[in-house]
Amino acid sequence: MCARGVSWLASPSVTGSESYHRTRGGPESMVRRVFYSGVDRPNPVGRSRGQTRDGYEAVELLVNDAARGSRSAMDESEKLLRWFESQKRLLPWRESREPYGVWVSEIMLQQTQVQTVIPYYLSFLRQFPTVEDLAAAPLEQVLAAWSGLGYYRRARQMHSAAKMIAESLDGFPSSSRELERLPGVGPYTAAAVASIAFGEVVPVLDGNVERVMARRLALAEDPKQSAVRKALFGAAASVLDSEQPGESNQALMELGATICRPKRPVCDECPLKQDCLAQQQGNPESFPAPRRRRTIERFELAVAVVRRDSSILLFRRPEESALMAGMWELPNVPLSRSVEVMAGAFEGKYGGCWKLELTDTIINHRITYRALRLHVHLGEFKAGHSVAEGLEAAWISREEQVEYAVSSAVGKIVASCCSWY
DNA sequence: CATACGTGGGC
DNA sequence: TGCCCAAGTAT
Structure with missing residues (x-):
């Protein structure tokens, strides 16, 4: 491996999760002791020595600074x-x-x-x-x-x-x-x-x-x-x-x-x-x-900012979702060219009756290998008894935002919504 | 072992 | 803009 005297580090005999290896110490090398109690498997080269303060068996490991001249x-x-x-x-x-x-x-x-x-x-x-x-x-x-x-x-x-x-x-x-x-x-x-x-x-x-x-x-x-x-x-x-x-x-x-x-x-x-x-x-x-790195896939989403008085309508994500479980989000559907199509999509997903108007605000929201571009619409929402079953909705004001679990993007949109009206 | 999970900042 | 990176963990 490396020519600089660290050959013990990745020697082929490494078998356990701990890679300390005892080497022949040259006259100038230092031997240091490391007690490592977080070991599940017995260390292949260490010697068991006593106990740690919490009662777990400690493994004594000899860590050798292999022949680095005078260092x-x-x-x-x-x-x-x-x-x-x-x-x-x-x-x-x-x-x-x-x-x-x-x-x-x-x-x-x-x-x-x-x-x-x-x-x-x-x-x-x-x-x-x-x-x-x-x-x-x-x-x-x-x-x-x-x-x-x-x-x-x-x-x-x-x-x-x-x-x-x-x-x-x-x-x-x-x-x-x-x-x-x-x-x-x-x-x-x-x-x-x-x-x-x-x-x-x-x-x-x-x-x-x-x-x-x-x-x-x-x-x-x-x-x-x-x-x-x-x-x-x-x-x-x-x-x-x-x-x-x-x-x-x-x-x-x-x-x-x-x-x-x-x-x-x-x-x-x-x-x-x-x-x-x-x-x-x-x-x-x-x-x-x-x-x-994997290439990032890009998706575009229409999100709706619906105001009532000084509050904004949010829905709660399901607890079982892998992505931002239980967090409050703006109502959203896949972006389409037609506002009418999207209004229909909102209605299908959330119930109620929707009217939308596109603003030019776009916020990026990245999730590891995906990037969501959020196209913000100002909207009107008329609920009736047609709100989607089992979906929790809330109207929150800017001041109440601190009490709700929201993603960064939602936080930003709520924060700036006042200037859009 | 590869993959997914959020977000902000640097260049 | 787009890509990289950041005091990782769970599956």
Whole structure:
């Protein structure tokens, strides 16, 4: 593999989910111990040693910084921690290590950027200060607090997990193994919460760490492949500081977010530049391998803004729908050239009697591999007893919007509707 | 392992 | 505009 002495990382003998490998330590290499209690399968090379604080069997793993001349993994950990200490951003969830807040932040940060999360995090913790408050709140209210943040399943799963925690006699789950049993908590989030809130020595491998390590090792292979992921995971473990795992993990992610960015990384300011193979080769941007993307299909939808007094008509999506389950949406039908055809479609779907008038407002709404272009119509709707059976309707005002679970697009349209009348 | 899930920002 | 990416998880 790599010529730079990291051959242990993806050795062919990797069999378990943990890719630590014990290597013959040269005279200058450092051996570090990592206790990893979130292991379901026995580690193929580690030795079982004692118990963690939560009673789970710990596996002792020897992580060897393989023959990097005079450099050692310890140096890298220290450089990283020192850099983080002086350069870390002040973020609201960094003010406390209290597990609930850490957990909320980690869920919100899944596939979501920091600046997007900040206001949601603040208002969410104001509304639901403790896990008990969250558990006791109606799901509707939790979804409303999540409105516009996306991936709404996260809110449902968090609410469900909060109930599990509140009903449990054991308090907040305190190990990555336990945390991973919660809905919405996968390997990354479990490791992040366990290390930050509980000091568990477990590495995280998120998109940032993946990129940082792919560059550090100049690993060109596709990170989707499990062998490559293992190598990256092992590399992340090798720079993990076992005294301050939470800070260490955050440091690596912060590095990826601010210095080792996808585009135009600022290698000059990187605490690991001496250790980075891609930087030495002068082509950091070429790692990791670009992921293939499916082409986006585009659909066009007509949505109707129907006003009564100062309120707008919304309908509730079915709980069982895969897309934005239970969220309130504007009435919509596939776009057609004829307003009459669309009016008929609205009537078929929602009942009532419709009159429509096209405005020139178009809002894009993307869902992974689809893009919906929303053509907004001002409409009149006369309900009778002909409103579609089993479909929940609501008239909401701009002020009441905060109490309803709506997508970002609906939020924007409701926000700007006043100017259209 | 591939796919779907929301959204906002950068270039 | 269009494409890429972002503190992932569940199926």
